[in-house]
Structure formats: C-alpha cells, structure tokens
Amino acid sequence: MSFQTFEDPAGGGDHAARLQALRDVMRDQDLSAIIVPRADVHQGEYVAEADARLAWLTGFTGSAGFAIATLDRAGVFVDGRYRVQVRGQIDLRHFTPVDWPETRPSGWLREALPQGGRVGFDPWLHTRREIETMETALQGSSIALIALEGNPVDAIWPDRPAPPVGAARIHPTELAGETSAQKRSWLAAELKAAGQAAALLTLPDSISWLLNIRGSDLPKNPVVQSFAVLSDSGHLALFADSAKFDDDLRAHLGNEVSILPHDALSAALIDLEGPVRLDPGSAPEAAFRILDDAGTDVMRGPDPAILPKARKNAAELAGMRAAHHRDGIAMVRLLAWLDAQDPASLTEIDVVRRLEDLRRDAGILDISFDTIMGAGPNGAIVHYRVTEMTNRRLSGGELLLIDSGGQYADGTTDITRTVALGQVRPDAVQPFTAVLRGMIALSRAKFPKGVAGAHLDALARQFLWQQGLDFDHGTGHGVGAALCVHEGPVRISRASDMALESGMILSNEPGYYREGSFGIRIENLIVVAEADAEPGRQMLGFQTLTLCPIDRRLIDRAAFSANEVAWLDDYHAWVRQELRDHLDPAEQAWLDAATAPLA
Template sequence: MFQSFDASSSPEQGPPRLAKLRAELERVGVDGFLVPRADVHQGEYVAPRDERLSWLTGFTGSAGFCVALKDRAGLFVDGRYRVQGRQQCAEEFTIVHWPEVGLASWLKENMSAGKIAFDPWLHTVGQIDQLQVDLTGTEITLTPSPNLVDEIWADQPDKPNAKAFAQPIEYAGESNADKRARLGKSIAAKGARSAVITLPDSLCWLLNIRGEDIAHNPVVHGFVILHADGSCDLIANPEKFTEVLDHLGKGVALRPEEDLLPALQSLAGPVLLEKNSVPTAIAAALTSANIPVIFGADPCALPKACKNAAEIAGAEAAHLRDGAAVANFLAWFDENANKGITEIDVVTELEARRGATNMLRDVSFDTIAGAGSNGAVIHYRVTHETNRTLNPGELLVLDSGGQYQDGTTDITRTLAIGDAGDEEKRAFTLVLKGMIAVSELRFPKGYAGRDIQSIARVPLWSAGLDFDHGLGHGVGSYLSVHEGPQSLSTKGHVALEPGMIVSNEPGYYKEGAYGIRIENLLVVQEAEALEDGDTHRQMLCFKTLPYVPIDLSLVNADMLSSSERDWLNSYHDACYRTLIPLVDASTKDWLRKATARI
C-alpha cells in the first residue's frame, strides 16, 4: 500500500491551535505570524515535520499560506484549493482568494500598524523583498523570528532521515562529475565563484542520487555549495549518505548540517543565489559576513528540465509499462464500476496494477479519485471520512502516476460510471478539444508556456466555461512530478526547449456536481519541416508519452472537427498497437472496444 487514507487533521483542531499561536504572539510581542507550506529547502513538497500549515489550519493542499493575526486569520489559496479549503478549515480561518488578493493588500485592510513575524528559513529572499516593497508607506513591519508554530507543536515529527541511493548512469545519462563541471562553468560565466543550491530535486539531479525524505518524491534533503571549478560541498546529515560515498566521488565534500552557516560565511564570493528558492536566512548569513551576492537562476533548473536522450528513453519506457498497468485497471473498472465499489477501492486496485509491474518504486503523488461532487475538488484526496460509493450516472476524475527508476508518470482520465448526461458529455468534449489542440500544436522556438496555454481554453471559453488551474506543469526524471522552471500556465515565462516534459491537462469543474480533467504528458521536440519549406521560424512540437484510451462513452462525436476525430482515432490506434502485446489476456477484448474508431 503506497497511499494512506487517514485524514492528517480535522477542522475542529484548528481553533484551539490558533488560540495557542495567538498566545505566542502576545508572549514575543508581535501582531501576526506568517505560516507558509515550506521547509528550509524551499521545495514544493514537505515532510511531516514541516506540515505546519496543515497542522494549524487543517488544509492539506500543496500550495498556500496562512497569516495569523491577533483577531483574525487568513488562509491564502489559489483557484485549485478554494473548495478544499472551505471543506477542511474551521470558520476561524477566512479563505482568501490568492493571488487575486495579495498578502500586503490583505494586511493593509486588516491592520493599520504592527509587527508581522516570519521564520527566515521558511521564506525566500524574493518573497520577503516583494512583501517589504508592497508594504512601503505603511506602519506594518516584518521581523525575523524563531518559528512560533514549532513552539506550540508538542508532538512535531522528527526530521526525515532515509538513506540516499545512487541513480545509475544508464538512467541519468551523464555522470555527476560531468554535471558539476558543466554547471561550474555556467556559474563562472555569471561572474560568481560558487552557488548555493537548496531545492531537493536540484541536489538529487546534480549528484545523481535519490532518496526517501519526501513521500512520493525520491529526493534527499541537504544543501549544496557548488563551486566554479566543479567541486562542491554537500551539507547534510552524513549518516544518510554512507551508501553513496564512492558514487559521489572525490569532488564532493560531505559536511554535517551544523557546518552550513560557517561554510557560507567562509566563501570568497561573489555567491550566486536564486531569489525564489533560497531562504532569507542564507542571504542574511552572507550579507552579515560582507560576502557579495549575485542573484540569478538555480544553475540546475534549466539543465535538469531539458532531458537528455537517456532520460527521454527512460520516460518512454516508464510510460509503456505504466500505460499497460492503467489499461488493465480500466478493464477492471468497466466491469466493476456499477457494483458498489468506492473511491478507496479504485485507488487500491490501481496501485495494485502498477505494483504488479514489479518495477514501481512509489506512486508519484496521492491518487486523485473523485466521484461525483468530489471530482469538482481539483486536488481531492480520498480519506476514510470522505470515501464515497460510485453511483450510476456520475463521473470519476482519476489522476494518478507512478515513480519508476527510469521515469515519472502522471496521467488523468475522466471515466463514466454507467451512462453520463448530455451536459457532462458536452463539457467533456470541450475539454477534449482543448487537449487535442495543444497535443498537435506546432509553435516557434522561443515561445513560453504562457504564450500557448490559452489554446486549450478556447473551446471552453467559447461556451462560457474555464478552469482555475494551469494547463500543465513540468515533470522530472524519477524526481518530482511537479518540476520547474517550465510550465504551461500564465506563470510559465521560461521558453520551452527540446527535452522538456510538460503535462497537458485542461479541465472543467462544476462545484457540487462533477469534475472533468484529461491529462497526457508531452515531451517538447523539434518539429519536422513541412513540405512547403517551413523555414521562416524554427518550429517545435509535442510528442505524447502515455498510451491510455480516452473514455469514448463521454465523447460527443458531433462536436469534433474532422481533424480532431483524426487525432483521436490515430491516438487510439497507437494505444491499441502499443498496448496489445503488454496487457493481460483479460484486457485485450476491452482494449479493442476502448480504442474503436469514431
């Protein structure tokens, strides 16, 4: 079993914990405290020890933050999590529509003056700098502080301490020594002598190691100071790295955690920092030692995102294996959907099918299996308390993925439970049209995700509909299922480049009724030249990675253009040819019907 169905907290726990936090505000003489969902490494995912936001508020989403004042508390969440936030949090926590309402705006509206405390290890330089600018002209000040939630969290879990292990060169495609040398040159080219790397997936990619410090994300915690000559200091608990010392090699100096601040303050500088991933405390340590700082991108981010040939081959192999497992599950689902199964039954069966490959290391995130109104909760996670039986006429949003040593998968299918209504079929087909439009897109090199993400929304917009999440995110190579710097979203400002893997997942959600999402992962590649030359611009396109049928019972074929029908038929032909040798014998007849031409 890879997924727990226990609720990590409940709404009634929030108010007494908030009262204790407010007592701490009085004790230390401040007027508010910022509670982000973050750890000292600033990755998207955190260990149980760092689930301060969830512990305080009850909210378990992967993004958001709370501001606790003496008389009110705001939970800031984006469009993915507003329904979830209302369900999980007590009334003492006001749901604030972020980023439409900024933190500074909310503070100015709710207090005229005062001190807001923050833990400088849990907020990046960019976050605090921007907040200070936004509060200019007010009497609201920011003050670094020990973590006040930690002061009242009596049974706070210990730090994760799992052993690191090597990622073989056959999957990594480049040795850690070569990566360090290559990135060291890029650091020197920016005028720096070293760079501080905090993001867990950057550390793991750079050193070709993986770990188990975060559920479903094969990463290990630590800090890296990478020098321009390609050598580096790995600062972490040494006990975690005893099995990879030979793998790391002589160019990597392993140092204990207590060496971090002394190591930083002994650097010659300039030191390269990324504003949006380096904690304020690290920048402050360098500044206090008069060490010059250069702000720029994490040197690992773009090279990590542009997968090499070995990583792309691994992704393709993982998707073939994963696609067969999902197809075997879908055949089971079609046979059992109307027999009183539950959301937990769905998750358990799907995990079992992936586990039967004997190559699954973990799921890549908690499976989203939302039936009926639960499907309208964009990042719904079933628990024993929310588990519901699948009912005829409903839709099931099934968003899942696997972590294999050769690749990370993430796929969403919306499935009909019996016969769906005309409204649901119409909405599903509009979502499908947007997904197809992006799948077959050709676009000029240099365009970013923000430039093309709206293409998937056009069919929905034409019907007055939309969805409150990005179209897609980057995906790692046996690393985090959410990976930057690329994304297909309004925040996706980094140009797409060959080798990047992104998700393509438009959706539509009717609160209290149903949800719809269809997702495939795509890899960016050079587009073939057209017959008439196509020489005005260098063009890129997407290659679809997964082979998993789309539920044809939900498709209103009359709404599809001839080219859209051709794409769907071609995709299903490829699914059939690819999967038929790989699926169980009992799945073959289902697969033939599921990929029938329309």
C-alpha cells in the same frame, strides 16, 4: 515502499487551541501578526511531516497556500484549486478562507492592521523575492516585516515529528545519461565564466539530479533533502544527514563531494568567498541575510541546475518512455476491470487500491502523488484526496476522475482520465468534449522557438471559453525524470514566461469542475521536440508520452473537426499497438473497443 494512506492528512487536533497558543507567542514577542507558509527550508511543494506547519495549525492540507494570523483574525490564503477543499478542512469559526492571489497578503495586512504593526516571519521559509515583494507592497503602511530567530509554530508544537532521514540511493548513469562529475564540470565552468566563485543550491531535486542520487526523505518524491554549495572548481559541499549515505553511495559521489552536517550550512556560508550565486526565487531569505551580514558579494541568478534538469537528454527520455509504457499497461488493466464491475460494489478507496496493485505489478517504486479518485461531486475538488471519512461509493450515471502517477526507477508518470460509470450523464458530454478538444489542440500545437507557456495556455481553454467555462489551475506543469512529478521552472499557464525548449516534459491537463456535481480532467504528458519548418525558421511541437485510451462514450462526435478525429484515432491506434500484446484476452477485447475509430 510508501503508498497512499487514507487517514485525515491534517491529523485532527484542536486547531482553535493551537491558534490561541500562537497568539500567546505573538504577545510575548510584541508581534501584531505571524505568517505561516506551506513551505520548508527548500521551498518545495511537498513537505515532510515535521514541516507541515500550516496543516498542523489550520487543518488545511493542500499543496499551496499560507495563513496569516493577527490577534483577532486568521486568514487561510488559497488559490482556485483549493477553494472547495479549504472550506471542508478548516474551522470556519476561527479561520477565514481568503481567495489568493486575488487578495494579496499586503492588502489583507493593510486592512487588518490599519495602524501599522510588526509581522513576524521565519526567514528560512520564505524566498528573498517573496519578502521583497511584500516589503514593496507594504511601503507607506507603517507595517514592518520582522525576521524571527526561531519558528513560532515549532515553539508550540509539542509532538512535532523528527526530520526525515531516508536512505539515499544511486541513480545509475545509464538512466541519467551523464555522470555527476560531467554535470558538475560544466556547471562549474558556467559559474567561472560568469565570474562567480560558488553557487548555493537549495532545491533537493536539483541536488539529486546533479549528483545522480535519489532519496526517500519525502513520500512520492525521490529526493534527498539537502543543501549544496558548488564551487567554480567543480567541488561540491553537500549539507545533509550523513546517515542517509552508505559506503557505496559515498564511493559513487567521489572525493570531489564532501558530506557535511545539515546544521553546518550557516557557518559555511559565512566562510564563503564571493561572488556567490543565489536564486532569489528559490533560495531562503535567511541565506541572503547570512551572506549580506558577512559582507560576501551576492550575485543573483537562477539555480544553475534547474534548466539543464528540465531539458531531458536521450537517456532520460528513453527511461520516461519505458516507464509510461509500463504505466499504460497498468492503467488499461484498471479501466478494463472497472468497466466490468457494478459501480455500486466499489468505493473510491477500492479503486485506488486496485490501481496501486496494478502499478506494483508494473514495477512501481512508489506513487508519484496521492491518487485523486473523485467520484461524482468529489471530482469537482481539484486536488481531492480520499480519506476514510470522505470515501464515496461509486454510482451508475456519475463520472469518476482518476488522476494518478507512478515513480519508476527510470521515469515518473502523471495521467488523468475521466470515465463514465455506466450510463453517460448528458450534461457532462458538452464540457468533456470541450476539455478534450483543448487537450488535442495543445498536443497538435506547432510554435516558433522562444514561445513560452503563457502563449500556449489559451489553446487548451479556447473551447471552454466559447461556452463561458474555464478552470482555475494551470494547463501544464513540468515533470522530472525519475524525480518530482511537479518540476520547475517550465509551465503552461498564463503566468509563465519561460520559453519552452527541446527535451522539456510537461503535463497537458485542461479540465472543468461543476461544484457539487462532477469534475472533468484529461491529462497526458508531452515532450517538447523539434518540428518541421520552412528553411531558416526553427519550430517546436509536442510528442505524447502517455499511453491510455480516452473515454469515447463522453465525446460529442458532431463537435469534432476532421483533424481532431484524426488525432484521436491515431492516438488510440498507437495505444493499441503499444499495449495490446501485454494484456490478457479479456483486456485486449476491452482495449480494442476502447480504441476503435471514432464513428
């Protein structure tokens, strides 16, 4: 098991010296700039230590962002989730935070290189869509994007960790709901019907889902780092380190799955007969270039597994419900324990460790991401990660934001609760109530088939907007079934045009953050399901998976409508009914009080 550590995830180091070494490489290769993304060859949100190039170079450890270095400046591009965090992690004498996407890399480069120049990039770390978008935006600037043979950061990283070789394991059919052979058969039929001879799969969670396997290459994300080529016959070539697979797993994969070395991928792509499906939004630019150079016909299309994976079947939904039940017990035990303590006797790390112990008791395999345990002003850092250096002692009168989750054999959880520590601070009640009303509005939503996340996002923000408030992250992300806690392609955000479908699981997590003071976020996981409708019309709605009380002490009852009171009371009654018998008497008494009807 690999649980949370509390060291500086950037690992320290002389980032100014590293930047200078990178500039020496630029001079040697006649480059005006180099792009350093927070990405690996699979374009995943989470990267192994060997691929944490952005953190090694700059000190910034957020899960999204990139840097662009020229010979005289270096920008670290981050979105609204990380604008507080980045200023505390990078050396502001040498790196400059850049608000992204408000400032596009093309615009920044045009300003930094007004006479034109050569901008180097690693084609394995960028998708074709990224590169095409940037090339289009740079037209007329005399700035050229140069695909590099080797990664320039790797060339100056003397003690770069080795790539992970975590053991893979079987994900049982009773949890997956279908065999790998069944999945490969109907995906292959889809390729054949589209006139495609093969598809390149580059996303490890898609491959792990398709083969009914799970891995341990990345902490907290049970995927097998690999590439795969699926043919229209159903045969699959898996490109991964063979040391990950024991005899039982090889037998599970069967004769229609061939395991080949990771470094055999390029040669295999050259030999492929087309047309080959590649997803321009997730496949690396390098793969397109290899096929283009070989003269192979490429047909653009989505990863064939990505939508089937997002539509959870009955077995996957049953596993997710069971995991949330056990996780809810752990969360209630934590909150009951926390309310019984003197806040000043605890630190953020103390509470993280207590929660991990309780989840171990519930059967956790790992946490699903580093726990966000933000006390007071740390709660205003959207993706705060506590370290020994930042560890804050709790204090009465503050808020504590707890965003956490678990990886169970049968499901993945993600839950956020914001709780009052002792006396409620009056200035937190109004925004807390607005956040909760938005979360309830989205939970209660009913909508026609074809509606996308962008259409629903405003429901969660409406009460904040009425007060002139907002939050700088999406309202919801997709969640995997015993897979990655952040799963594409579905989201609830202003930027998502993907229609929601039955079986999709998303987070529902509006928030509010007052820098230097407190943060508020309330999150449940919800699943899209058929809803009642008039004859001839098809409607969808949401069912809630998460089981845990919401802090009633922070609610302005007068602001709630009758429907909102009814929803919260019904939700709390369900939580109490599901969890009460699994708690000891003191925990039961706490739960009874925490889920009492809203007076």
